[in-house]
Amino acid sequence: MPTVCSIEPTPNPLATKFVLDAPLQIQSARQFDSASRAFGDPLAEKLFAIDGVAGVYCTNDFVTVTRMPTADVEALEAAVSDCIEAYKPRRVINVSCENPPPGERAPSVHDVGDPFETDADDPDLLMQINHVLDEHIRPYLDKDGGGLDILRLQEFALTVRYKGACGGCPSAVTGTLFAINNLLQNYVDDRIQVILD
Incomplete structure (x- = not known):
């Protein structure tokens, strides 16, 4: 289970980097610019549930959260840290993108951050x-x-x-x-x- 070992500002005034002491155990970096695109990623879904989160970028070593301009920075940083520290990586279940479970849409390449062919x-x-x-x-x-x-x-x-x-x-x-x-x-x-x- 990862712990946030430091919270760092970035050159983007609306983004904060949360450095982890243990890997998230994901295969590749994942970028989400909305809650709907985070569907299927348990950590990103929970981060978007935090008031003021506008974007999420996850790597094995850090999570960067972009906030809305009106968000309370201190409250958001505390909530994001708690959310990351409560995250328990789970085993990936192989779900076919062609036949998602009823009521769910199939994840796209850009939703889950899988590498795509250039x-x-x-x-x-x-x-x-x-x-x-x-x-x-x-x-x-x-x-x-x-x-x-x-x-x-x-x-x-x-x-x-x-x-x-x-x-x-x-x-x-x-x-x-x-x-x-x-x-x-x-x-x-x-x-x-x-x-x-």
Whole structure:
């Protein structure tokens, strides 16, 4: 059972990172931007039940919660910490997405945070880009309670999506995106143009 060992601010003024002392035992990072998208994820469902929660990003090592601008920060942080510490990872039950239980919708790839296949016209270039992002960008986004997914690579146009604290962060939309673009142009190919989804 994870315990929150620290609560950290992020560059996004509406997001807070809850660092854990034990892994959540999930297979991949999960991003939820609404309670309806959290359906089927027990921790995210409980976090969205807390008044003021607007977004949830879960990794094995931390949970980032984005709050509504009017939320009481101290009350929200206490409630989120209690919720995380009460969470007991459960065994995953294999439910077919094609035949969900009656009254439930099938989870989609983006709901549960499973890895999805990137649409790329040049797989070798995509591999080089991912290597540079893994070495130079993703560790820093992770420290700030966020992440980055590549959605598409078509004719050197790289479409990305921020996760966690990076989503909606003013510096991520301007400075960080510019830095990613420059880094990829310098290390991989000067024709790359990074586009935010």
